Amino acid sequence: MRDPLYQALADWIDAVLVAPLPDGIAAFHFNLYEGIEFELQLIGAPTYLADDDDWACDDIFMSDDPRLELPRSVVGEAWEMGLAAANDLLARYMSSDRAGAVRLRQSQAVSVGFVDGDLQLVWAAD
Template sequence: MNTPLFADLAAWIDSVLSAPLPEGIAAFHFNLYDSSTTYDLELVGAPTYDPEDSDWACDDIFMSSSPRFEIASEAVGPDWEAGLQAISQMILRYLDAASAGASRLKAARAVSLGFVDGDLHLVWRAE
């Protein structure tokens, strides 16, 4: 795994989650945008989480401010499936770290990742 890329991603997530968050976030979702040369991430917080409702993350009460975090497509794989898998693994690695940001994410019921016009992929869920 690309260690400098992971370190930059972790720093970005830490920065986003160091700001005050609104009360009532039940789950977090990383929106993934696909351009010709990058994948761009933004983090949203939703007041509800329903694993049976594929639109639960659409009702956000928190959204990370600009700029989105950019990941060069060539750094994570040759196609969108490889990119999604690599980014998911980095987020899971982040969640396993002992950081304040990881603790904030895991205080919610779930963390997911997905392309803005695609399916949500569960990365982590509280037991």
């Protein structure tokens, strides 16, 4: 059921990360927005602090619009379902060999979370 959505996510991330990125990105975060649909935006931050979610507030890179839409008809209506779906899709992507996943794994960490909420770690370097 989520395969078309996974493909859309993977293609979107690969397209975002094909362009040169600013130097100094330590970690990446996927901002999740709740509106008519859920939407994802990718940011890059110059620092990563495992015990302080504020690291994701200091971005030096932000993906351009459009954001990636996660339709409620696919992921579910409740915010918890949107967050769980985003986390699951990103975890699957991070374990792939896609170009964007390789680039993301060159950082210290990748997380996801609502803009005004807690972050959920999707991946971290050993």
